[in-house]
Amino acid sequence: MRLPSTRVLATILTDGLLLIMLANVGAFFLYQDAQNALSKAYEARYRSYILAGELRQSSDDLTRLARTYVVTGDLKFRQEYKEVLDVRAGREPRPVEYNRIYWDFVSAGADKPRADGQTISFEDLIRHAGFSGAEFAELDQAEDRSNVLAKVEETAMNAVNGLFADDSGGFTKHAPPDRKMAIDMLFSPDYLKMKAGIMEPIDRFFELMEKRTNDAVVEATESVRRFRLLTMTFLGMLFILSLASSWTILRLRYLNEEKWTKPLLQSGWSAIPNIIIEKQALIGLDPTDLNIVIHLLRNWTNSNELPSPTVEKIAKDIGISVRTVQKHLADLQQSGLITRIERRNTRFGSAPNLYRLDGLIDAAKPFTGTDALPRLREPNPFDTQVSASPSTPEPANFWARVLTHLGLTER
Numbered sequence: 001m002r003l004p005s006t007r008v009l010a011t012i013l014t015d016g017l018l019l020i021m022l023a024n025v026g027a028f029f030l031y032q033d034a035q036n037a038l039s040k041a042y043e044a045r046y047r048s049y050i051l052a053g054e055l056r057q058s059s060d061d062l063t064r065l066a067r068t069y070v071v072t073g074d075l076k077f078r079q080e081y082k083e084v085l086d087v088r089a090g091r092e093p094r095p096v097e098y099n100r101i102y103w104d105f106v107s108a109g110a111d112k113p114r115a116d117g118q119t120i121s122f123e124d125l126i127r128h129a130g131f132s133g134a135e136f137a138e139l140d141q142a143e144d145r146s147n148v149l150a151k152v153e154e155t156a157m158n159a160v161n162g163l164f165a166d167d168s169g170g171f172t173k174h175a176p177p178d179r180k181m182a183i184d185m186l187f188s189p190d191y192l193k194m195k196a197g198i199m200e201p202i203d204r205f206f207e208l209m210e211k212r213t214n215d216a217v218v219e220a221t222e223s224v225r226r227f228r229l230l231t232m233t234f235l236g237m238l239f240i241l242s243l244a245s246s247w248t249i250l251r252l253r254y255l256n257e258e259k260w261t262k263p264l265l266q267s268g269w270s271a272i273p274n275i276i277i278e279k280q281a282l283i284g285l286d287p288t289d290l291n292i293v294i295h296l297l298r299n300w301t302n303s304n305e306l307p308s309p310t311v312e313k314i315a316k317d318i319g320i321s322v323r324t325v326q327k328h329l330a331d332l333q334q335s336g337l338i339t340r341i342e343r344r345n346t347r348f349g350s351a352p353n354l355y356r357l358d359g360l361i362d363a364a365k366p367f368t369g370t371d372a373l374p375r376l377r378e379p380n381p382f383d384t385q386v387s388a389s390p391s392t393p394e395p396a397n398f399w400a401r402v403l404t405h406l407g408l409t410e411r
Contacts, residue, residue, distance in 0.1 A: 045213035090121030
């Protein structure tokens with residue numbers, strides 16, 4: 001079986017590595033998005049529990065404060081009762097971390113455990129929490145029932161002070177204080193039933209919220225697992241392809257060393273498109289011209305750095321006179337195959353001339369057509385013969401240049 005050419009291998013390796021790297025980056029960002037979605041799902045679940053627990057806690061605080069007031073008659077408990085209602089309604093600022101223990105400390109005579117925060121009603125909080133319509137309806141119903149129970153508690157606390165409801169619902173009627181009636185109201189079976197009625201929609205809310213948040217967490221967790229697996233798969237593919245790339249480079253280097261011997265390859269390697277060798281006469285190059293061109297290419301290691309060998313060096317390497325080299329360089333310049341750029345930028349005279357080979361490249365391009373090279377009509381990716389491309393007379397991609405500099409370009 002014939003091995004793929006260096007150009008084909010370089011293209012396969014470069015494209016494969018690039019595609020897998022891009023896919024891996026995409027999978028990683030999807031994985032990060034899934035992680036963020038999972039974090040948000042857990043956060044939404046936590047906030048939902050906090051708000052539902054706050055409504056339950058405020059109802060319990062109101063019950064405790066109202067009962068304590070009607071039993072003791074201590075006005076501080078009634079004041080705290082009013083503050084609980086005001087915080088819930090958004091008339092007073094909410095203490096920071098209100099879900100933690102708060103009114104038990106205040107009732108015991110301690111300072112406020114935490115500073116005041118924003119002023120916002122409980123209803124607005126649950127509207128902004130992203131609850132479903134059914135969940136919001138349950139909490140709204142629980143709050144409405146809690147407000148009804150608050151009317152009973154207010155009636156009992158006013159009875160302790162000898163104030164009773166008039167026909168309009170205001171507490172303007174005066175009569176002897178009735179502490180026993182107030183205590184009976186707040187410890188009666190009817191009161192307990194009303195209290196349980198508040199907890200019923202809260203319990204239904206927990207059930208609805210539990211299902212919704214659990215579904216969101218499960219979905220986000222599955223997305224995290226899926227994209228993590230995808231990321232790990234692409235990382236594995238990238239590792240395998242990197243190993244294959246290293247193995248291919250080592251294999252080609254061994255094959256070239258076997259063909260040329262290691263000392264020769266260590267001396268350096270120059271790339272020249274095959275079409276220039278095959279069609280040198282048609283391009284307008286004689287053997288000496290081609291030899292000079294090869295020496296120019298030998299010094300052209302980077303497309304951004306033009307070759308600048310001295311005439312003396314070229315003459316010495318080829319074994320001809322300096323005059324002969326100058327004459328051929330002038331002919332090549334006159335024919336437009338090369339362009340000489342003179343440099344006079346040193347204190348001691350002219351620096352070596354620079355040479356451009358754009359003309360040679362343009363002259364060789366017409367011979368890369370299918371009429372001139374029939375073998376290009378049906379290219380075989382596993383053919384060891386490297387064919388010049390009209391747009392890339394030299395290896396154009398990164399890996400092809402790496403292989404060339406390593407001495408691995410096949411001829």
